[in-house]
Amino acid sequence: MKIVVCIKQVPAKDAPLAMAEGGAWIKETDIGFEMNEPDAYALEEALRLKEKHGGEVIAVSMGPERSKQAIKEALAKGADRGIHVADERFYTLDPLGAARSIAAAIRREPGVDLILTGLQSDDQGFGQTGVLLAELLGLPHATIIMQIDVADGRMKLKRELEAGWFQWVELPLPALLSIQSGINKPRYATLKGIMAAKKKEIVSVVRAELGVDEPATQHIERIYVPHKSKKTEMLTGSPKEVAAKLVEKLRREARVL
């Protein structure tokens, strides 16, 4: 199987976020970045499918130069090659514009059987890219996937629904799936993998040269720290002090103890 897995690089989970001047994005200086966590599950699933059915895994990432690091991590874990869609200002794209660009890059790869994405990015969190890619590439899709079984050019899939429900669905190949976190246990890169990755190819394409120039469908007016919806009483002091204060509050004010 020829499998494309879409990997986004996002600010590290504990990165302190500061808004950039007048923009739609954060200050990128002094923060760390990592592979979007749901995408690590998608990558792992791609690698397992390859191990079972043969073929190759291509990691695609769109973003600034730093995004190559996420591709390298994918290569170290076992992806065969990478495609970097370079765009320093990817964050100005709307979900459709971003998906059109990624789709244009994927269209250059003939004979793709399966495209995997994460369910949602931890930064912009559109929750749309996979479904949009499927529509743009004319592929059937299924989202929130918790299990994939491939046989005879078809897939049987376990989809997560709300509140503990699931559903089995069947899809033909080629197709696109967006993967839910928890579907598997992502592997770590081995030293051997990291060494091997150095010889693997990453092709870079500049987003602006992909011929995607439709106007954006939406515009970010402002980015800000959200307003609190509740009045939170912050308790301060040493651990011992806050513990005593909390127990007191829970007894006398909230009356829950």
Place this chain on the structure above:
Amino acid sequence: MKILVITEQREGNWNRASFETLSAAQQMAADAGATLVAAVVGKGVAALAGELSGFQVEEVLQIEHDLLEKYTPDGYSLASAQVIAHEKPELVLLPHTYQVRDFAPKLAASLGKGMIADCVGCRHEGGRFVFVRQMFQGKTAVDVTFQGEPPWFASFQTGAFRADLLKPHAAGKAPVRNVNVELKPEQIRTKPLELFREAKQAVDLTQAPIIVAIGRGIKEPANIPQAQKLAALLGGELAASRPICDEGWLPMDRQIGSSGQTVAPKLYLALGISGAIQHVVGMKGSRTIVAINKDANAPIFEVADYGIVGDIFEIIPALTEELEKTKAS
């Protein structure tokens, strides 16, 4: 302006988030002087359409087809696209359910349009709607507006609007109208099979009066007994955010959030949970919420009644000691 709300049902049962979106849409229609139309999609949905017509809407559209009996992304987006072409709404609103995430972006893109998904708010300002959504897992919010020509698509997060504010129809009932759609079996590429639940639930967290919930801040399974002990001291149950259950550190039936349980205990103590919206929708109805997190900017503090910025590994022992002390006295 015309606003179309596409509601959601499965096997004749409402997804309640539909009513929150309808309630938001009533307010938006009032603010913008717009016409509001609600649609129900499926097969044999006349009773549901009748129910919708009891709310303050201009009319109810009943969209039925044999191929819409079971949800498929192809069926739902093709049918909705035909309805939109026929009815010409400027704004299409949907609840941000798992089903909507599965087909609405496709529907919008099939018309060359964009969608603002997972909104937590909306206001009418200067003659246009400004939608509020979260980024960075709730650490920031953004105001977003549509560009270009309608139709525009937006979905609303569960719990963002109040279904109890839904206005009944002023004249008793709105008219229900059938809108025909044409679908062929070969257009539907997904084969939907059975719905099921995993092995039966061992605990019913919805009945627990006190819940101590752990998140990734707990770091490793070896630390869970500390939280377990605290829960026992409080006479409560232990629960968790999704990553803890994904790791298999606690069973799935202790997961709180959109894909797990929705609870409203009298006390919810969140230990090392960041407060992503998918978690918060499952617990924000709790009477008293206490959050302990080392990050002062963690979004969980937005829904907390009492907050402590600190290391759970210092505060859990202190809290345990304090509770033991008060118990003894």
